[in-house]
Amino acid sequence: MNTQGNDTLVSVDGVEKIFHRGAEEIHVLSNLQLRVPSGEFLALMGPSGSGKSTLLNLIGGLDRPTRGTVSVAGERLDQLSDHRLAAWRARHVGFVFQLYNLMPMLTAERNVELPLLLTHLSKAERSQHVKAALAMVGLSHRERHYPRTLSGGEQQRVGIARGIVTDPTLLLCDEPTGDLDRKAGDEILNLLQGLNREHGKTIIMVTHDPHASARAARTVHLDKGQLSNEPVK
Numbered sequence: 001m002n003t004q005g006n007d008t009l010v011s012v013d014g015v016e017k018i019f020h021r022g023a024e025e026i027h028v029l030s031n032l033q034l035r036v037p038s039g040e041f042l043a044l045m046g047p048s049g050s051g052k053s054t055l056l057n058l059i060g061g062l063d064r065p066t067r068g069t070v071s072v073a074g075e076r077l078d079q080l081s082d083h084r085l086a087a088w089r090a091r092h093v094g095f096v097f098q099l100y101n102l103m104p105m106l107t108a109e110r111n112v113e114l115p116l117l118l119t120h121l122s123k124a125e126r127s128q129h130v131k132a133a134l135a136m137v138g139l140s141h142r143e144r145h146y147p148r149t150l151s152g153g154e155q156q157r158v159g160i161a162r163g164i165v166t167d168p169t170l171l172l173c174d175e176p177t178g179d180l181d182r183k184a185g186d187e188i189l190n191l192l193q194g195l196n197r198e199h200g201k202t203i204i205m206v207t208h209d210p211h212a213s214a215r216a217a218r219t220v221h222l223d224k225g226q227l228s229n230e231p232v233k
Helices: 052-059 082-092 108-118 123-136 152-164 182-199
Strands: 008-021 024-037 041-045 067-072 093-096 170-174 202-206 218-223 226-228
Touching: 008 052, 008 202, 024 052, 024 202, 024 226, 041 052, 041 182, 052 067, 052 170, 052 202, 082 093, 093 152, 108 123, 108 152, 123 152, 152 170, 152 182, 170 182, 182 202
Parallel strands: 041 202, 041 218, 093 170, 170 202
Antiparallel strands: 008 024, 008 067, 218 226
């Protein structure tokens, strides 16, 4: 049952995340609270090692909190079995990574198709989805190209197409411009803004770059396991 407000897509309540290094406990997140409304473009900033990617992984169902609850669209991720969590993730979350994570032996269209292989779509239906996603990022003319023949910005566009090909509820971006020059980075940020404003995609973007975070509708800052709307000093 969805106990959240109708406008809240992501709800993080009292979340703690502890990692163990031998006998040492490393407290990465501490009693963390976060609400992300549906349709928001949120930037998450903070110093290196502050837990930004850890939080993103918890929201995306790639990891589980030590304590607390994580809910997306009313689904308690911390209560799902591994099998159900994997199925939920495949349907509801698109991921965009800093280093693209493309398969070098596959063309752009085959890289974009990969998440669809976990669905029950036919080959023809998968092809339609792939073409639509590549068109959305402006790469229809590069669909048969391999990653090595694409620029960094084009590779990241393929990564974004792969992230949106399933029409996910939530798009999670981990330093999506971190490996790009300013011009290519701006093109990626323009694309993310378009996905948010024109297609209503809810986006959470981890970034260390104030230039990138300025494109988001809201920025929160993570430091010492806590979130704030104020910049970290």
